[in-house]
Amino acid sequence: xxxxxxxxxxxxxxxxxxxxxxxxxxxxxxxxxxxxxxxxxxxxxxxxxxxxxxxxxxxxxxxxxxxxxxxxxxxxxxxxxxxxxxxxxxxxxxxxxxxxxxxxxxxxxxxxxxxxxxxxxxxxxxxxxxxxxxxxxxxxxxxxxxxxxxxxxxxxxxxxxxxxxxxxxxxxxxxxxxxxxxxxxxxxxxxxxxxxxxxxxxxxxxxxxxxxxxxxxxxxxxxxxxxxxxxxxxxxxxxxxxxxxxxxxxxxxxxxxxxxxxxxxxxxxxxxxxxxxxxxxxxxxxxxxxxxxxxxxxxxxxxxxxxxxxxxxxxxxxxxxxxxxxxxxxxxxxxxxxxxxxxxxxxxxxxxxxxxxxxxx
Amino acid sequence: xxxxxxxxxxxxxxxxxxxxxxxxxxxxxxxxxxxxxxxxxxxxxxxxxxxxxxxxxxxxxxxxxxxxxxxxxxxxxxxxxxxxxxxxxxxxxxxxxxxxxxxxxxxxxxxxxxxxxxxxxxxxxxxxxxxxxxxxxxxxxxxxxxxxxxxxxxxxxxxxxxxxxxxxxxxxxxxxxxxxxxxxxxxxxxxxxxxxxxxxxxxxxxxxxxxxxxxxxxxxxxxxxxxxxxxxxxxxxxxxxxxxxxxxxxxxxxxxxxxxxxxxxxxxxxxxxxxxxxxxxxxxxxxxxxxxxxxxxxxxxxxxxxxxxxxxxxxxxxxxxxxxxxxxxxxxxxxxxxxxxxxxxxxxxxxx
Numbered sequence: 033x034x035x036x037x038x039x040x041x042x043x044x045x046x047x048x049x050x051x052x053x054x055x056x057x058x059x060x061x062x063x064x065x066x067x068x069x070x071x072x073x074x075x076x077x078x079x080x081x082x083x084x085x086x087x088x089x090x091x092x093x094x095x096x097x098x099x100x101x102x103x104x105x106x107x108x109x110x111x112x113x114x115x116x117x118x119x120x121x122x123x124x125x126x127x128x129x130x131x132x133x134x135x136x137x138x139x140x141x142x143x144x145x146x147x148x149x150x151x152x153x154x155x156x157x158x159x160x161x162x163x164x165x166x167x168x169x170x171x172x173x174x175x176x177x178x179x180x181x182x183x184x185x186x187x188x189x190x191x192x193x194x195x196x197x198x199x200x201x202x203x204x205x206x207x208x209x210x211x212x213x214x215x216x217x218x219x220x221x222x223x224x225x226x227x228x229x230x231x232x233x234x235x236x237x238x239x240x241x242x243x244x245x246x247x248x249x250x251x252x253x254x255x256x257x258x259x260x261x262x263x264x265x266x267x268x269x270x271x272x273x274x275x276x277x278x279x280x281x282x283x284x285x286x287x288x289x290x291x292x293x294x295x296x297x298x299x300x301x302x303x304x305x306x307x308x309x310x311x312x313x314x315x316x317x318x319x320x321x322x323x324x325x326x327x328x329x330x331x332x333x334x335x336x337x338x339x340x341x342x343x344x345x346x347x348x349x350x351x352x353x354x355x356x357x358x359x360x361x362x363x364x365x366x367x368x369x370x371x372x373x374x375x376x377x378x379x380x381x382x383x384x385x386x387x388x389x390x391x392x393x
Numbered sequence: 394x395x396x397x398x399x400x401x402x403x404x405x406x407x408x409x410x411x412x413x414x415x416x417x418x419x420x421x422x423x424x425x426x427x428x429x430x431x432x433x434x435x436x437x438x439x440x441x442x443x444x445x446x447x448x449x450x451x452x453x454x455x456x457x458x459x460x461x462x463x464x465x466x467x468x469x470x471x472x473x474x475x476x477x478x479x480x481x482x483x484x485x486x487x488x489x490x491x492x493x494x495x496x497x498x499x500x501x502x503x504x505x506x507x508x509x510x511x512x513x514x515x516x517x518x519x520x521x522x523x524x525x526x527x528x529x530x531x532x533x534x535x536x537x538x539x540x541x542x543x544x545x546x547x548x549x550x551x552x553x554x555x556x557x558x559x560x561x562x563x564x565x566x567x568x569x570x571x572x573x574x575x576x577x578x579x580x581x582x583x584x585x586x587x588x589x590x591x592x593x594x595x596x597x598x599x600x601x602x603x604x605x606x607x608x609x610x611x612x613x614x615x616x617x618x619x620x621x622x623x624x625x626x627x628x629x630x631x632x633x634x635x636x637x638x639x640x641x642x643x644x645x646x647x648x649x650x651x652x653x654x655x656x657x658x659x660x661x662x663x664x665x666x667x668x669x670x671x672x673x674x675x676x677x678x679x680x681x682x683x684x685x686x687x688x689x690x691x692x693x694x695x696x697x698x699x700x701x702x703x704x705x706x707x708x709x710x711x712x713x714x715x716x717x718x719x720x721x722x723x724x725x726x727x728x729x730x731x732x733x734x735x736x737x738x739x740x741x742x743x744x745x
Contacts, residue, residue, distance in 0.1 A: 054470055057700040064707035071715035107454045107519030108474040126515040133453055133519070141473045348491050351473035352466055358696035364703060371707065374714075 034073075034377045036163030037171060038322035042069075043159030045329025046370050049336035050151040053347045054144040057359040058336075058367060059151050063090075065371045066151075066158045072374035074161050079191035086157030090150030097146035102134050106142075109135025111354060141351040160190065171316055175305030181244055185236060189228065196227035248309040258303045265296030325373040335366035423447060427526045427555035431507070432462035435545035438533035439482050443547045451525050455502065455518035458529050469493045474519045476500045479531060503530035503544050504559045508552040511544035512559070524557030 043066075050062050067083075074080045102116070112135050119130035165187050172180040200223045204210055214220065239245070272289030339362065340347040346360050423431040424447040435443045448461030459466045459479065467478040467490060475493035478484075479500060488494055502514040504521075505528045514521065523529055530545035 057697075057704065060701075060704045061707065064704050064711060068707050068711040068714065071711040071718070076719065105474050105519065108456050108468050109519075110457060110460050112453065127517065127520065129516075129520045135519075138473055138519075141470075145471065344485065344489060344491075348470045348489075350467045350490070351470055352468050356694050356697040358700045364700065368703075368707075 033164075033167075033316070033380070034162075034325065035171065035316040035318050035322045036165070036168035038318070038325045038377075039163040039373075040159045040168070041326040042329030042370070042373055043155045043162070045326075045331075045333040046158075047152050047155035048333040049367065049370075050148060050155060052333075052336050052340050053363075054141075054148055055347055055349055055359050055363075056144060056147060056357045058347070058363055059144075059147045061359070061364055061367045062370070063147075063151050063154060065367055066155055068371050069374045070158050070161055073377045073380065075164075075380050077164070079165065079188070079195070080161050082191055082194040083157060083161045085194065086154050089157075090154055093150045093153070094143060094146035097149070098139060098142045101138055101142035103130065105129060106134040106138035107132055109137030109352065109354075111136035113139070137351055137354055140354060144349075144351075160187065165191075167316055170312060173305065174308045174310060175301040177305070177308045177310060181239070185232065185239075188235060189232060192228045192231050193224060196224045196231065199227060200224050243310075246309065247307050250307050254303060254306070258300050258307075260300075261296045261303065262300035265293050265298075265300055268293030268296060321376055321378060324376045328370055328372045328376070332366055332370040335369070336363065339363050339366070421446060423528070423550045424449075424526070425553075427553050427557070429525055430458045430461070430523045431528045431550060432458050432464065433528060433530040433545045433547045434459075434464060434479055435530070435532035435547065436480075436482060437546060438535050441482075443545060445547065453522055455514075455521060455523055455529055458523050459518070459531070474517055476502075476518050476531075482533070498535050499533070500531050501534045501543075503532065504528070505530065505549040506552070506558050507550050509549060511549065513544075524559060526553060526555065526557040527559050 046062055046066055050059060053059060067087075070083050074083070107129070112133060115133050116131040118132045121128055121130065165184050169180050169184040197220075200220065201210075204219070209219065268289045270293075272286050272291075272293050275286035275289060276283065336347065339360070343360060347363065349357075423445050429450060430448045430452055432446045432448055433443060434446075437443070444464075446462030446464065448458040450461070452458040452461045456466060456468075456476075459476075465478075465480050466476065467481075469475045469477045470491045472493045477488060477490040477494055477500075483498065487498060494500070502518060503511040504514045504523070505511045507526065507528055511530055528549045530547070530549075532543055532545040534543065
């Protein structure tokens with residue numbers, strides 16, 4: 033059972049690599065590598081079974097992108113496919129075009145963008161499927177505990193919905209409701225949403241009864257110090273981020289602001305950690321498989337970033353060139369590195385028994 | 394899962410139909426007659442000159458007009474409707490061409506009827522359909538503020554009978570007026586390494602210069618059989634090319650064009666008033682650089698087959714591993730389903 037942080041670092045590394053490229057072949061390879069690792073190392077817990085829904089979501093994203101591009105702005109190209117009737121707009125909206133010429137280059141570029149977003153989502157979905165969210169909450173430092181509690185409850189909504197959908201489906205099949213006319217809203221959406229909400233409330237109550245939301249009393253001065261340092265730190269971070277993105281202000285303002293923001297926020301978080309009174313029971317160890325898995329993700333991200341600077345035409349191909357899609361061999365080898373966690377991570381018991389203590393050795 | 398693979402396969406197969414070679418067949422210099430769209434590109438921001446080409450027929454968008462006039466056009470990777478590079482300028486040191494170019498360094502789009510003033514186009518290169526007989530202009534703008542925009546430093550050529558109209562009526566006071574006509578360099582449509590300008594039967598024909606209001610003087614072009622190697626680049630004297638001469642030029646230029654777009658150097662800075670500039674223009678035009686030598690362009694079908702084969706192998710591995718590990722399907726009536734009703738079974742146990 034791998035430390036969940038390692039899986040998240042790996043998945044974020046793959047997502048970072050995917051965000052840097054629009055090469056069709058490279059994105060498809062990242063997708064395939066992530067799917068391979070998920071297939072090899074996911075557990076059989078219900079929260080680990082929703083990966084195919086992320087794939088469906090990915091297809092929907094690509095389709096929506098292509099449809100919007102075709103409808104709104106698909107004229108930049110030389111390979112004309114067809115022409116949609118153009119909707120006449122007033123002169124004030126001369127820069128906007130609805131309908132019109134549709135070229136292959138524009139459609140391919142929409143597919144590229146859609147695939148990039150889809151790969152990002154699938155990487156995060158893989159992290160959700162591979163890393164036990166409850167163990168992740170247990171490994172978070174006390175300073176971030178309250179944030180982590182809220183994030184965990186929120187993260188459990190998606191797998192919770194999957195579980196509820198499966199239960200509702202099972203009940204309907206046992207009742208013989210499948211095959212008859214279905215009112216989607218009444219028969220599926222409402223029961224699933226109600227079930228998911230009930231279970232989330234049960235989870236919150238269970239966590240509360242175990243003391244997760246309790247806070248220790250600290251002095252007024254500490255409270256004020258916490259508030260001040262967090263607020264000022266966040267303000268400095270905002271200013272620093274804006275300055276780093278703005279061309280005219282530059283790094284002279286951004287660097288000190290970012291540094292000060294990080295320092296102040298860190299101080300605020302450490303101080304607020306004193307308010308939380310928790311101990312950790314049997315924390316997950318971090319040993320060499322975790323380091324190896326995390327390193328794979330970081331290496332893939334670093335390699336794609338370096339290649340994007342070195343060979344931009346291959347990693348971010350020009351939209352006006354339609355050609356045989358390919359990726360440089362070195363980029364493909366770098367992405368294949370990301371498949372190593374499929375063998376480096378410890379194997380899970382391959383059983384169809386219900387999840388519970390048995391599935392978490 | 395199978396439907397996912399099937400849909401992806403169909404998409405990939407249909408995309409294989411669309412790999413077409415770029416079109417060829419443009420002529421240098423402004424369009425002689427009422428058909429075709431004249432395209433003017435001002436490389437002044439990069440130290441170059443003004444290049445004039447003609448996109449034959451009726452291009453459907455400003456982008457198609459640029460490509461039809463034999464310019465190498467590249468849009469931004471993320472938003473292909475934003476024009477980023479023409480003939481490789483600006484290069485990667487100025488703009489990586491991933492995001493749309495900023496308002497402080499971009500190619501501005503101008504339209505004009507022949508003989509009228511340049512108007513700043515309110516639509517993008519893929520958003521309007523240029524009329525045959527009109528002139529399109531592109532000029533690179535640097536700097537910010539209203540003073541930054543500048544029309545291409547070229548006239549809009551003499552009007553031709555039967556030419557179209559852009560339909561835009563812009564006030565001469567509000568648009569940047571055209572500068573004094575500079576010597577323009579017609580698009581070289583000759584492969585690198587070969588003798589430039591095989592074509593021109595009319596030595597001054599393709600080398601036509603902007604002549605607003607200057608009466609066509611000078612000698613008539615030589616007989617169509619003459620093969621002069623370079624056109625004279627003159628500034629003040631103009632010669633209205635006779636349609637027959639230019640028609641001859643058209644056919645001969647198209648026969649010497651290679652299928653790949655070639656690029657002429659951006660450093661072509663023609664001398665302004667040098668009448669006897671045969672040598673100048675020859676050395677200027679013969680410095681042809683292949684702008685895409687630094688790019689690793691799309692590979693052939695073998696590369697694609699290998700790459701897609703790798704992807705397919707990894708994906709197949711994922712499917713196989715998944716099938717083998719979870720042999721009992723996650724069906725509603727399987728064991729894991731029925732007994733998964735308890736609190737500990739559904740993954741909401743907070744103690745893990």
